[in-house]
Amino acid sequence: MTRLIVVLGDQLSHDGAALRGADKTSDVVMMAEVRAEATYAAHHKQKLALVFAAMRRFGDELTQAGWQLCYTKLTDPENAGSLPGEIARRADEVGADEASVIAPGEWRLREAFDASPIPIQQLPDDRFFCSEGRFSDWAKGRKELRMEWFYREMRRETGLLMEGDKPAGGQWNFDKDNRKPAQPDLFRTPAPTFRKDALVQEVLEMVEAEFPDNFGTLEGFNWPVSRAQALRALDHFITHNLRDFGPYQDAMLSDDPLLYHALLSGALNIGLLSAQEVCAAAEEAWKAGDVPIQSAEGFIRQILGWREYVRGIYFFEGPDYTARNGLDHQRDLPWAYWSGETDMACLKATVTQTRDLAYSHHIQRLMVAGNFALLAGVDPAQVQDWFLAVYIDAFEWVEAPNTAGMSQYSDGGVVASKPYISSGAYIDKMSDYCAGCVYDVRAKSGQGACPFNSLYWHFLDRHRDRFEGNPRMALIYRNWDKQDAQTRQDKLDSAADILAKLDAGERV
Template sequence: MVRLVLVLGDQLTDSLSALQQADKHTDVVVMAEVAAEAEYVPHHPKKIAFLFAAMRKFAVHLRAEGWQVAYTKLDDPENAGSIPAELLRRAQDCGAQTVLATEPGEWRLIHALQDVPLTMTLLPDDRFLATHKEFEDWAEGRKALRMEYFYRDMRRKTGLLMDGDKPAGGKWNFDHDNRKPAKPDMFRAGPPKIEVDPILTEVLELVAARFPDNFGTLHPFQFQTDRAGALHALEHFVTQSLPDFGTYQDAMVEGDPYLYHAVIGLYLNAGLLTPLEVCKRVEQAYLDGLAPLNSVEGFIRQIIGWREFVRGVYFLEGPDYPRRNALNHQRKLPAFYWGAETRMNCISQAVGQTRDLAYAHHIQRLMVTGNFALLAGVNPAQVHEWYLAVYADAYEWVEA
């Protein structure tokens, strides 16, 4: 009996649970570029191009591995427009009644799949280190959810930067060492260059034609779009920027969008890299004496601490979490978030960089655009939707 195996645009991982439980000899992988996902917020053109190109290349990879892949491009005349509709169309084509899928990362898509009139099996997304049950058990009975304590449990679970049952270097957190201002004359490599190939060229042409009015600059395009490129970006960061990442991770320099940041969040969130492989590679640099502990610990904390924590909170709190407004802030998002002029240089720089790159590092997001929105009393739903739209690494569980 033929089953459909759904692979979403943020599930581009060979070890995906749905692929691990599928049979490449009988099952059909379904992948689709659909308007419902590309248009539910006005995504940055670079974000759309990154995901479509990465999806197409992953489909090529799966076919080379022996999988049968039913892939729908955005401009396919038969494109049904949404993931559920594409599943129904492919089910009719293949005579399938069953869908095997890894749980989506957003409540919106989970509910959409549950409404599909096919037999749907949703498997846990084991690319994350903490299961929903583990996070629920950790959170139960606590007066407040503190990332730091969760992070320590993740260190113990993974064994990362551990000396027996103690943290390497005698401390769990070296953030106190990571607050120096960057010096303008310091060398900063930035992310590696990319090679534009026929798949990416075709996608860029499609996005330019289909989304000409979306906020954001499409060219020049600077993201890697397959696993090999993502691994190259990781290695480039480890060898070129990691040694100074920790010390200067909270710095901002006008005109320098990257400093010593890795710029691999979009590859992690799309599945081209996995969190444990990234953390182990970074840890190895410390073990080899090539990067200091404050840099390595600070980086690993972002992934097994903050990244896992915000996902845990998102699923713990439930589908209404992104729409909550505890402070009852009601102001509209100012027009300068979408590129209108402002005399506030920090906002102008952060938004201009976001427009050009679909990227800003965490200090720009937290302490500039995020902090202003909080102090100004902007409705958090509008702030959330802005972040979701403009950054290439943004998903609802990340931004909620």
């Protein structure tokens, strides 16, 4: 009996559960580039190019490895346009009456596969350290969920950075050593470059032709599209950047958008690299004495901790997670997020860099783009649409808890114990943006004052009922109450002016 083995665009792992359980002699593998997946979010052109190029390359590798493969290109005339549609068409074509797939990383597709007339077996995605069931066992019955406790359990379970039952270096977390601003450094090793061969060229041309109006440019496309290239990217990071990753992971520089970051999230999320091998490589570098513990720990925590944790939250919280609006924010996302037309140097840099690279690092996402949207009271659904569209690594299981949970507090505090908000002072400390900004980061209110400064207090003031009882925010409210009435009113008035401008679609 022939079975159809379905491999999705973010499941490009040769040892994934669906392929592992398949039989080369009787089963047929199918992959399909489809409009429905290309349009459920307004994907950045580079993200479309990455997924399609990597799918085609992976398809070639499957054929070379002896699999029977049905591959549908986006523009094939017989393309049914959706994954369930293609599964039905291919099942009919090869005489299969069942299909098997790794459970997708999105409720939307899991539900669509459940509703398919051809039975589709959805296998647990075991490319993660922590299964959905394991996370749920950990989370059930807890009053509050916190990443740090989950992370320690994962460290113990995997033995990563453990010395017996103690954390390596005597601490679980070295974050306090990891908050340095960076200086421009001409000797920082440039990112590796990946050759745009005929396959990649063809995909880039197809994306430009089929999606001319999507956000982003393709000129700077430089992402690994095969496992071999992804391994090179990993090796480059471990050799050149991991050492300084820890101390500078929160720093932002106008002329150096990449700093010491790994640039591995795209490759990880589409399956070209495994979380296990990436963490093992970082641990190995520490054991060899090549990198300090705070860098190895800081990096491994992002993957073994945050990445696993947010995935656990996404599936634990259920399909309504993305629809929550805990702070009842309703404002439209400012047009500047798409156009980059803003006088705010930090936001402009983040948006233009995102347009050119489909990438900005965590602190730009959290403390610039996310922080501004949160302070301005933007509808979290629109914020999520933006984050799901514009980044090379954006898939809902990881994007939603980061955006709705960590960044916008729209899940009411499931992911974050307090909102990630800051005034301009934080951005000034961690970046060189403010020196070149039209706004004055030291001015707290009035024309020309940094918008983050007044919006910060406006947010706290309008959400006082919700947050003043939070012990982690008590000091902030005491500070607000100590300011004289006129100072407070000036800030609230300045914030109201900015919000009115945003509502009128004016440049801020």
